[in-house]
Amino acid sequence: MIRQLFHVAGPALRRRLAVQLAVLLGYSVLQGVAFVLVVPVLRRLLAGDTDGVWPWAGALAGVALATAVAYYAQQMLAFQVALAASHRLYHRIGDHVSALPLGWFSGEQVGRLGQLASRGVPQVRSLLAHLLQPLCTAVVTPLTVVVAMAFLDWRLALATALGAPLMYLTYRWAVSTVARADEAVDTAAAEANERVVEFVRAQSVLRSTGSGERGRALLESALREQDAAGRRQSAAMAPGRTAFIAVVHLAVAAVVVVGAVLGLGGTVGVAELVALLVLVVRFSEPVSGMAELGGSLRSARNALARIDAVLAARPLPEPARPGPPPADASLELRDVRFAYEPGARPVLDGVSLRLPDRTTTAVVGPSGSGKTTLIRVLARFWDVDEGAVLLGGTDVRDIPADALMDHFSLVFQDVYLFDASIRENVRLGRPGATDAEVEEAARLARVDEIVARLPQGWDTPVGEGGTALSGGERQRVSLARALLKDAPVMLLDEATSSLDPANEAAIQQTLDALSGRRTLVVVAHRLQTVVGADRIVVLEEGRVAETGTHAELLARGGRYAEFWRERSRAQGWRLTPEPSVPVEAAP
The missing domain is CATH 3.40.50.300 (P-loop containing nucleotide triphosphate hydrolases)
Structure with a gap:
């Protein structure tokens, strides 16, 4: 999706988008480091080492401050890039479709183009302003935590990392189950838009021929299909979302069990174990957020794909070497x-x-x-x-x-x-x-x-x-x-x-x-x-x-x-x- 976002944004915005992603990456890493620094602070507090806790507490406070500054910077960049991308996309789409052959503008294509203008571009704007941050946090922050845990206790780090492939596969399955429903929603929405416009424009014909009921029936049928497609989409989302959240909690439970076994075996101290388990729980929070983001991310990804498809439509070619000017108007x-x-x-x-x-x-x-x-x-x-x-x-x-x-x-x-x-x-x-x-x-x-x-x-x-x-x-x-x-x-x-x-x-x-x-x-x-x-x-x-x-x-x-x-x-x-x-x- 990130690669497609760079492609759709165009050359004029790629540098600003790269800067936004770099700052966002830095914020996500800093947040992970802040989570990790909780471990030495808790370890020394539980061990009663009040003198030794101050350096770690100071480090935690410094990283927390840096995280807050990075959050503000990436959020401001996100809004600026989102507004610039929205403006640029409308111009890119408008300039591109003005060069397309007239045959491209079928009723279906016009309906989809209306969907892009009214919903697609705003969804991309929302992706840049609101969705990239929790998406990056859900991936980079837990990864930072797992890498840091390897230096604290490799066994708990391994137990945590083993759950990642299962979570990824479950998320991909959840996305695939909804993909067809998403396409049906887009098609039904385009058809409903076309029927609304048709119903308004055809009022003179419908009234003069006494066909108002038939015209209304066609419109209502399209609207019912749009509603049904939305309901099918909601129904398709529920199993995948539930399964993903369940897998995340099971992974956390498995790490807790491994930690308990290690603690009972005496290979890990109680204070250290408590601190590490707190870190594991913090690890699960951003990952669980992926379930909430799933629907919005799919919509944004679909919008990017539709915009990309429009921009990929081939305009009439311009001559590499223009011919001589027309001699007359024959x-x-x-x-x-x-x-x-x-x-x-x-x-x-x-x-x-x-x-x-x-x-x-x-x-x-x-x-x-x-x-x-x-x-x-x-x-x-x-x-x-x-x-x-x-x-x-x-x-x-x-x-x-x-x-x-x-x-x-x-x-x-x-x-x-x-x-x-x-x-x-x-x-x-x-x-x-x-x-x-x-x-x-x-x-x-x-x-x-x-x-x-x-x-x-x-x-x-x-x-x-x-x-x-x-x-x-x-x-x-x-x-x-x-x-x-x-x-x-x-x-x-x-x-x-x-x-x-x-x-x-x-x-x-x-x-x-x-x-x-x-x-x-x-x-x-x-x-x-x-x-x-x-x-x-x-x-x-x-x-x-x-x-x-x-x-x-x-x-x-x-x-x-x-x-x-x-x-x-x-x-x-x-x-x-x-x-x-x-x-x-x-x-």
């Missing part, structure tokens, strides 16, 4: 194949496309055809398994991540706004932008219409996730943010699919105004976006089925023409009342 896919899991069916299977600079490309196709994956592969959210993705003639893998992201603005269907004002959310696109530039980007995205009708105007807080705004309003703010960034390539993934006609029209007008000024790639279902594109790409089962302009593809009569007919019929649907049927008058 995009190209060369025989691209990509699957989310090794051995799984490719989501993109041999896709080859060239999207010229400053053109608009609409990507259409049935659900599951790879449209969203295509968009995200272009921005290098993942690296392709085969083939290459090029920006301006340069492989995106040869462009440093920060430089690559400078070339892209992205607008997704699911928009997240931060709990800040409208102005601050738009400015995230380019933090150094002036108010005039922010307002111009907002005007292009028609955000100024939203601002005009709000009492606080630009300073209106949008709430966590943008909940104070409607879906269409959030989408406009997101588009304004992308426009303010002023990147040469804009990628839009179904950005208008769930909007009302007014918001859709506003965003469509903005996209029309960008035509010819930027390279636009739009995953679209709406006919207006499709018709106005310079080129349409039809995906089906991860392959390019057709490409061309709207007129060319209609004339070809293939998959796109079928798509167009279906959309046209759906767009023309109307709800009309049935004609009334006259009712004959009763005779």
